[in-house]
């Protein structure tokens with residue numbers, strides 16, 4: 001087995017400074033910054049609020065709580081590093097929430113990128129922090145220049161978050177950004193789940209859509225199908241559709257009947273859509289990660305283990321956790337990664353946490369060690385004498 005390090009392909013370090021001021025109403029985010037207030041609210045409000053508002057509140061509390069970690073992004077990254085063995089690496093994914101229609105963050109994207117570049121260059125973190133650049137088409141050509149600037153600083157790939165209000169085949173991406181990724185041999189990761197934050201316009205469409213008032217599904221920009229034109233135009237581009245379709249689609253797949261003759265149902269579920277795309281040679285550079293989704297460990301691990309029996313899938317799944325978005329959901333970070341290592345066994349864990357990430361990041365990885373020759377069975381033994 002090669003001595004590649006563990007790579008967590010999906011962590012976040014952005015802080016309250018990067019969250020827009022109207023992310024939630026009533027300035028609640030500011031109120032939540034004070035720890036005693038946050039604790040009191042989190043204890044009281046869930047008992048009074050319906051589930052949907054509770055989700056918003058808990059997410060906001062997560063932003064607020066992590067932001068109280070000293071030293072901003074560096075403090076957050078030192079925290080996640082503390083849960084892993086020495087030498088582990090972390091793909092750090094920034095967010096550009098300035099264009100989601102909820103006001104401006106205190107710190108703009110270039111400053112967020114600059115801070116990641118500074119942290120990645122710290123002598124004691126050298127080689128462990130792998131920053132990605134992010135892009136929102138509303139920034140226009142200046143946004144493309146910002147991606148270039150990050151790649152010139154040694155960033156290791158591109159992060160996209162289409163629910164912030166753009167399709168993955170937006171012309172600026174197709175004509176400028178993806179060609180740059182291919183030229184620099186750098187991978188892309190894109191949010192692919194029905195959960196998470198979204199543009200204010202999509203929120204309104206979603207309410208109408210959920211109420212049955214029609215329109216296209218607002219979250220469709222995050223769907224695996226939205227990436228098909230990208231992967232068909234750039235077959236060499238290594239694309240990770242994060243979250244393996246998301247916990248909602250895993251739950252539906254595991255709990256709802258699905259007529260095996262109805263291809264449209266397999267397409268509509270983002271988990272089965274990704275599995276089917278992995279079997280299609282047109283999408284040979286498609287990867288996925290298990291971040292967030294795998295925090296529902298008891299529900300989702302058995303299915304993950306079964307999917308990994310397929311060689312195509314086992315070569316394309318990446319270990320990631322979604323720290324700090326997921327930590328509050330079920331399991332502390334170290335507990336999750338050790339459970340996963342224990343339940344998958346050493347070889348399979350090594351594939352998804354070491355080999356596959358290296359191939360996704362660089363396009364190459366050491367060939368897996370050859371299978372040991374099976375011991376001859378008694379019947380195969382040459383006749384004696």
Ligand SMILES: [Zn+2]
Nearest residue numbers: 010012322325
């Ligand atoms: Zn994430």
